[in-house]
Amino acid sequence: MPAPTLTPEVVAAAAAVAADWIEFRRRRLDIPGVQFAVRLNDDLVHSSAHGHADREGDVALTPEHVFRVASHSKTFTATAVLRLAEQDRLRLDDTLATHVPWVAEEDAELARASLRELLGHAAGLTRDGLDGDFWQLEHGFLDVDGLRTAVRSGGSVIPRSSRFKYSNIGYSLLGLVVEAVTGTPYGEFVASELVAPLGLTRTTPDLPAAGDLVTGYTPASIGPRRPLPHPSTAGMAAATGFCSTAEDLTAWFSAHRHGRTELLSEHAKRLAQRAEWPTEGTDRSYGLGFIGEKIGARQLVGHSGGFPGHITKSLLDPESGLAVSVLTNSVDGPASELAVGVVKLVDLFLAEWGTGEPTADLNAFCGRWANLWGPQDVVRAGSALISFDPDTADPAANPVTFDVLDGQTLKVVRDGGFGSFGEDWTLGRRADGTPTLRGHSGITMVPLDRYAPV
Structure with missing residues (x-):
């Protein structure tokens, strides 16, 4: 091929x-x-x-x-x-x-x-x-x-x-x-x-x-x-x-x-x-x-x-x-x-x-998210979504890819095995309006520019 x-x-x-x-x-x-x-x-x-x-x-x-x-x-x-x-x-x-x-x-x-x-x-x-x-x-x-x-x-x-x-x-x-x-x-x-x-x-x-x-x-x-x-x-x-x-x-x-x-x-x-x-x-x-x-x-x-x-x-x-x-x-x-x-x-x-029309607003998932463990980027590749750690010399070494289930939910379909393969990442919002993405290990991420440690 x-x-x-x-x-x-x-x-x-x-x-x-x-x-x-x-x-x-x-x-x-x-x-x-x-x-x-x-x-x-x-x-x-x-x-x-x-x-x-x-x-x-x-x-x-x-x-x-x-x-x-x-x-x-x-x-x-x-x-x-x-x-x-x-x-x-x-x-x-x-x-x-x-x-x-x-x-x-x-x-x-x-x-x-x-x-x-x-x-x-x-x-x-x-x-x-x-x-x-x-x-x-x-x-x-x-x-x-x-x-x-x-x-x-x-x-x-x-x-x-x-x-x-x-x-x-x-x-x-x-x-x-x-x-x-x-x-x-x-x-x-x-x-x-x-x-x-x-x-x-x-x-x-x-x-x-x-x-x-x-x-x-x-x-x-x-x-x-x-x-x-x-x-x-x-x-x-x-x-x-x-x-x-x-x-x-x-x-x-x-x-x-x-x-x-x-x-x-x-x-x-x-x-x-x-x-x-x-x-x-x-x-x-x-x-x-x-x-x-x-x-x-x-x-x-x-x-x-x-x-x-x-x-x-x-x-x-x-x-x-x-x-x-x-x-x-x-x-x-x-x-x-x-x-x-x-x-x-x-x-x-x-x-x-990814080709074809996405079934949900992919841009809602995209951005540079962060939690206590560091940043995580979610980016669009056509109608597909990819996630990787930007704080690395090789961002393509261990990417995470998803199936889009709906406008708020992604399912992990590829990672290195130590991640959350087969699990969902979900969008949400805090009471103050801060967007959230609950991802790897069920940990909540927020946009990097709005992250503050506990």
């Missing part, structure tokens, strides 16, 4: 519920701001912003604010290299020294690394060099001379093509390859060849940003949150320099779905997105510039990004055209948790979506 097909209606409903969950998690975890967008087959289905772009200035976050999206940059760099390969301007089995000759003077083994090994993080190269304190803003990101020093002082670490070994230095060197082949600065080339044709008006390869930058913040685990400055990434832009928005990033990844060929051919996209290497200890893999990740039955690709004050994550299902991007402006921002949770909520809605 074929899998059900995603529709804009299902995705929009799931995304709206996901936005409420994201806002709950943002407040719960004290994350300054979260920007969130969803596309389906290139169409923007949802875009929202939650919290602050700048706490000190009390600036509300909007979908137009720009984030530092860090290693998302690698997807742009890999696309540029693959595009040049398709144009016969380079070959993926070219050695690095073919295009960046000085590498041979500093590290003979790295000089023999192929572009494909660099794209797949298999060149055995140092991650960030011996001095990576630019990541905590103690000094500037590396320029070309700094990259050369990093290569000279400890470039090759393990044998080439022996395992996956992530390297920002490697992708920075790929930026130099793009410059050598095109005769154009990396930033100018990707802006004109990749960014502009897609109309990504809020996306730049580095500073200056094309819009107001959000303020990034330190993690809550090391003391009160402090705002962080915005440095240029100098010679490391190809690895970590990009600035963008959730809307632009979903458009960028949508251009890599099946059927879109204005950036890369279907063959080149397969090269980029196939599992080149497993990432040990996880269920993820790495292709050529794209992380592969399985969520439920979906095989997704995308990338995460970590920059001082910014944690970001984007996912694409190349087959269905579902694209999700979540951007946060703190070092401890749960962008990956939130992006994965959105995909799981979309699939939950797809599985449970």
Whole structure:
């Protein structure tokens, strides 16, 4: 039996519920701001912003604010290299020294690394060099001379093509390859060849940003949150320099779905997105510039990004055209948790979506309810109702579903077994007019904004 097909209606409903969950998690975890967008087959289905772009200035976050999206940059760099390969301007089995000759003077083994090994993080190269304190803003990101020093002082670490070994230095060197082949600065080339044709008006390869930058913040685990400055990434832009928005990033990844060929051919996209290497200890893999990740039955690709004050994550299902991007402006921002949770909520809605006219007013049951044990959301999926705990990293992990018996009564038809399977949840009202929902374990819930402990 074929899998059900995603529709804009299902995705929009799931995304709206996901936005409420994201806002709950943002407040719960004290994350300054979260920007969130969803596309389906290139169409923007949802875009929202939650919290602050700048706490000190009390600036509300909007979908137009720009984030530092860090290693998302690698997807742009890999696309540029693959595009040049398709144009016969380079070959993926070219050695690095073919295009960046000085590498041979500093590290003979790295000089023999192929572009494909660099794209797949298999060149055995140092991650960030011996001095990576630019990541905590103690000094500037590396320029070309700094990259050369990093290569000279400890470039090759393990044998080439022996395992996956992530390297920002490697992708920075790929930026130099793009410059050598095109005769154009990396930033100018990707802006004109990749960014502009897609109309990504809020996306730049580095500073200056094309819009107001959000303020990034330190993690809550090391003391009160402090705002962080915005440095240029100098010679490391190809690895970590990009600035963008959730809307632009979903458009960028949508251009890599099946059927879109204005950036890369279907063959080149397969090269980029196939599992080149497993990432040990996880269920993820790495292709050529794209992380592969399985969520439920979906095989997704995308990338995460970590920059001082910014944690970001984007996912694409190349087959269905579902694209999700979540951007946060703190070092401890749960962008990956939130992006994965959105995909799981979309699939939950797809599985449970009810069609036809409901026999009762379903909206009367919907909302964020609470009792002493915490909150519980009841939401609509078409003509069906679903309940889940919003105070969790995975809201779709253990949902409750119902049959609607009448305008005041639901029967639990699915839960994990520890709940109230087969029992009724009933609407009521207190003497002061407060709505109630008597649910799990027969415990009364009221709207969260009206809950007060005994």
